[in-house]
Amino acid sequence: MSEKSAKKAPYIVPIGPTHPALKEPVMFNFEMEGEVIKDVDFAPGQTHRGIEWMGMRRNPIQIVHLTDRICGICGVSHTFAFARAVEQIAGIEVPERGDYIRTILAEFERIQSHLLWAGVAAHELGFDSLLHLTWRVREQSMDVIENLTGNRVNYGIVQVGGVRRDIVPEQHKIIEDCLSTYEGLLSKLVTLFLEDRSIHMRCRDTGVLSKEDALGLCTVGPTARASGVNVDLRQDYPYAAYGDLDITAILPDQHMGETRGDVYDRIVVRLLEVGQSCGIIRQCLDQMPSGPVTAEAKLAKLLAICKKAQGEAIGRVEAPRGECFHYVRMDGKEAPANWKVKASSYSNLMSWIPMLRGEQIADIPIIVASIDPCLSCTDRVAVIRGRSRSVLTKEDLHRLSVEKTRRIQS
Amino acid sequence: MKPTKAFNRSLWAFHMNSGSCNGCEIEIVAAITPRYDPERFGIKLVGSPKHADLLLVTGPVVGKMKDRLVRVYEQMPDPKVVMCVGTCGISGGVFYDSYNLAGPVDQVVPVDVYVVGCPPRPEAIIHGVVTALAKLERIEGGEH
Ligand code: SF4
Numbered sequence: 001m002s003e004k005s006a007k008k009a010p011y012i013v014p015i016g017p018t019h020p021a022l023k024e025p026v027m028f029n030f031e032m033e034g035e036v037i038k039d040v041d042f043a044p045g046q047t048h049r050g051i052e053w054m055g056m057r058r059n060p061i062q063i064v065h066l067t068d069r070i071c072g073i074c075g076v077s078h079t080f081a082f083a084r085a086v087e088q089i090a091g092i093e094v095p096e097r098g099d100y101i102r103t104i105l106a107e108f109e110r111i112q113s114h115l116l117w118a119g120v121a122a123h124e125l126g127f128d129s130l131l132h133l134t135w136r137v138r139e140q141s142m143d144v145i146e147n148l149t150g151n152r153v154n155y156g157i158v159q160v161g162g163v164r165r166d167i168v169p170e171q172h173k174i175i176e177d178c179l180s181t182y183e184g185l186l187s188k189l190v191t192l193f194l195e196d197r198s199i200h201m202r203c204r205d206t207g208v209l210s211k212e213d214a215l216g217l218c219t220v221g222p223t224a225r226a227s228g229v230n231v232d233l234r235q236d237y238p239y240a241a242y243g244d245l246d247i248t249a250i251l252p253d254q255h256m257g258e259t260r261g262d263v264y265d266r267i268v269v270r271l272l273e274v275g276q277s278c279g280i281i282r283q284c285l286d287q288m289p290s291g292p293v294t295a296e297a298k299l300a301k302l303l304a305i306c307k308k309a310q311g312e313a314i315g316r317v318e319a320p321r322g323e324c325f326h327y328v329r330m331d332g333k334e335a336p337a338n339w340k341v342k343a344s345s346y347s348n349l350m351s352w353i354p355m356l357r358g359e360q361i362a363d364i365p366i367i368v369a370s371i372d373p374c375l376s377c378t379d380r381v382a383v384i385r386g387r388s389r390s391v392l393t394k395e396d397l398h399r400l401s402v403e404k405t406r407r408i409q410s
Numbered sequence: 411m412k413p414t415k416a417f418n419r420s421l422w423a424f425h426m427n428s429g430s431c432n433g434c435e436i437e438i439v440a441a442i443t444p445r446y447d448p449e450r451f452g453i454k455l456v457g458s459p460k461h462a463d464l465l466l467v468t469g470p471v472v473g474k475m476k477d478r479l480v481r482v483y484e485q486m487p488d489p490k491v492v493m494c495v496g497t498c499g500i501s502g503g504v505f506y507d508s509y510n511l512a513g514p515v516d517q518v519v520p521v522d523v524y525v526v527g528c529p530p531r532p533e534a535i536i537h538g539v540v541t542a543l544a545k546l547e548r549i550e551g552g553e554h
Contacts, residue, residue, distance in 0.1 A: 047429035047472055050508045057507065069504050072433025072529065116436070135443035142440070152440075153433040153529050398457065 028368075032361065040356045042349070052339045059334045060086045060160050060306045061299055067326075068154045070341060073116065076102070076109045077319035078326070078341065079158040084239065084315030085328040086160045086336075090305050092295045096241075098162030100288040103241040104175075105148065105157060106317065107277040107284075111182065112141040113320035114270045114277075117372045118193065121267065124365040125202050126402030130192060137185055144178045147171060161302055162294025172285060179278045186275050193267050201408045203264035207355040207367035210261055217350045221322020222269045223371045225251055227261035233318035240317075245283050250276055263370040270372075307334050319344045321372050345371070362404040420452020421543050423493075424462035424486070428479050428515065430469030433529040434496040438466060441532035448536055453543075459485040464542050467521075470498040470505045471513030483519040489549040491542045493523040495535060500524050 011032050031039040051070055055063045060082075067078040080102055087094060094102075115138040122130035142152050148167060149155035157164050167175075193199055209219070214227035224231050232249035234242040250272045252258070252265040259265060296302040312329035322344035329338035348371045355367050425438055442448060442455060456462050459482045471479060483492065492515075497503040499515040515521055522545050525538035 047427070047469065047475065048510055049429055049470070049472055049505050050510045051505075054505065054508055066504050069431040069433065069498075069528070072431045072436055075433075132444050135440065136445060139440070139443070139445045152531065153436055154431075 030356075030361070030364070035360045035362075037356050037359050037361065037364075040353055042352065052341060055339045056335050056337070059303055060336065061303055063336075063339075064159055065156060067341075068156055071343065072153050073113050074109065074319045074321070074324065074343070075154050075156075076105045076158060077317050077324045078343070080106060080240075081315040081317045081319075081324045081326040082328065082339075082341075083158055083160045084317070085313045085326045086306060086309070086315075086330070087295075088313035088315070089311045089328060089330050090160075090309035092161050092305065094162050094240075094295055095292045096289045097166070097291045098293045098295070099240040100284050101163045101165075101167055101293055102158060103245075104167070104281050104284050105145070105155065105163075106240075107280045108141055108145050108148070110277045110320045111274050112138055112145065113372075114274050115141065117270060117320075117369075118189070118267070120369055121263075121366065122193075122199075124369050124398070124401060125199060126398075126405045127196075127199065133192075134189070137182070137189075140178050140181060144174055147174055159294060159302075160306065161296045162292070164294070166293045167288075175281065175285065179281060182274065182278050186271070186278075189274075190271055193271060194264075198405050198408065199267075200264065202363075202366060202405055203262060203267060205260065205262050205264075206363055207263045207359060207370055208261050209351050209355050211259075213354045214261065214351065217354075218347055219322070219351045219371075220347045221318070221320070221344050222266060222273065223322065223348045223351060225249055226259075226265040226269045228253065228259035231323075233316055233323055237316065241284060241287075244287060245280055247276075247280065263366055266370045266372075303334075306330070308332060312338070321345055322347060348372075360404070362400040365398060365401045419463075420454075421464055421539065421546070422454060422456045422462050423464040423466050423539065424456055424459045424482070425466040425468070426459075426479060426482050428467055428469040428475040428499070428513065429472030430496065430498065434468035434499075437529045437532050438468070438495065438535060441535045446532050446536060448539065453539060459483075460487065462486055463490060463546055464539065465490065465492045465519075466495050467492060467499055467515045467519070468495045469513075470502050470508070470511050471515055471518050472508075473510045473512050476512035476518055479515075479518050489546060491522040491546050491549070492519055493525060493538050493542050494521045495525045495530060495538065497526055497528040500526060503528055 012029055028040060028042045030037050051066060055066055064079050064083060067082045068075045070078045115134050119131040119134035122134065146152045148171060149157040149165065209227045211228045214224050214229050220231065228251060230249050230251060234247045235249050250269050252268045255268050255272060296305065309330045310332045315326045317324050324344050325342040327340040328336050331337045351371060352368065359367060427435060465483060465486060494500055494515045498505055499513065502511060502514055505511060512518060523538050523542045525534055527534055
């Protein structure tokens, strides 16, 4: 830790890596001047499990259960991207119905993930009733996912070659019910989030990421779209059933008339995407062809096909947080010779730096949460000022954030 | 479960991610939201191990998190119970052959309650918490 304890020198605030909520621990180092963040650096990789290394010792059919567990929220996306890479290498053609079911699941995942995020964002602002509201309505999508896949989290439904379960006509009703509830609720959520005065005050012009920075740092997904970058794999490089569907990327200026690239715009994009996902699932249900859901239901045969495969391929899908990228190389053995995963949050992390510079310490939780890395990784904060050291906990940081909301309200 | 004499306060839990996939975290958070609402009974997640009676550990304990897990455990006041949530913390689960595991959890800190599942359902987690509460009461009542 740099000890620049000369009179006015900035002091360093390390945050993390342990935190009591959600995703990976990340270690932050903030350089502060008073309340203002001068500079920030961070060290991810605290929960490195060596997934790719393990994958290179297993066969593709086993790996899909590992990819489910790269991230508990993006269970479909990683498996989907991995399966697409392997299918290209092995020349497996996924039946159309399988593609549609994958699309439906991917969109349900997006719905639950965005609602989860909205709740976390509300919590960071000190708006806990909204957290509980969004998490309560989120449970309905979890029920549908459980009904379709058998699991609430880590669905284990996508397999190389297709999916492992069909959607039967009786299930259409619960999907329909869920969609119409959400479509009815959405305008309420949009009003609650976007017209609330304190949310507006805390999020407007906070954590701004300019379009240039968004492009320069290769951000993806809602984080990039909120800064006005028109990227969405579902629109740009359609895969699965997306080619048949009508999709355009959601950008904040469609709703707000302008793009500022702040936290508020990120809320706008994610909320509107919930509505978009409902529409996509509707279209899928209407257009879904009949037929098999997987190219090869017998796992032993599937494994034999994979074992013979040689070559390399990439699989890309638009996960809730942006592009999820898998590179696989197979050389005729059971296990892949090479496997590389680039998750969407990985691409977005660097955008924290321009977002956080110049903001206040109380804005850290909401800005860090705004790119949806699934976390508020702020368990222990040690403030080092000169020689003396005081320790802030995640609660202190949260309290600072809530106090700021109160302050600007009064 | 019937509260005994030793029941003298609500149960506060601290959650520690030791390298999990996030699935268990989501279910823990889902378990405290309105559908299940254990806060009715005073069971809640707190932000500091120093306030907690119960430690919820998820994940298989990756190398970097080992010392931190021990430190968090040591910071908790006695009497305390530890609950391991999720298969990967119990046995390594899908990560069993990783080169970066210091776990499973019970090799690092003593575990009182195991909740299986990958991830366990919120109901299972709540059941685990109730079991942990019973154990805490037994400890407070002088038994072990
Ligand atoms: S038990 Fe399963 S769901 Fe839970 S953290 Fe481990 S791998 Fe993820």
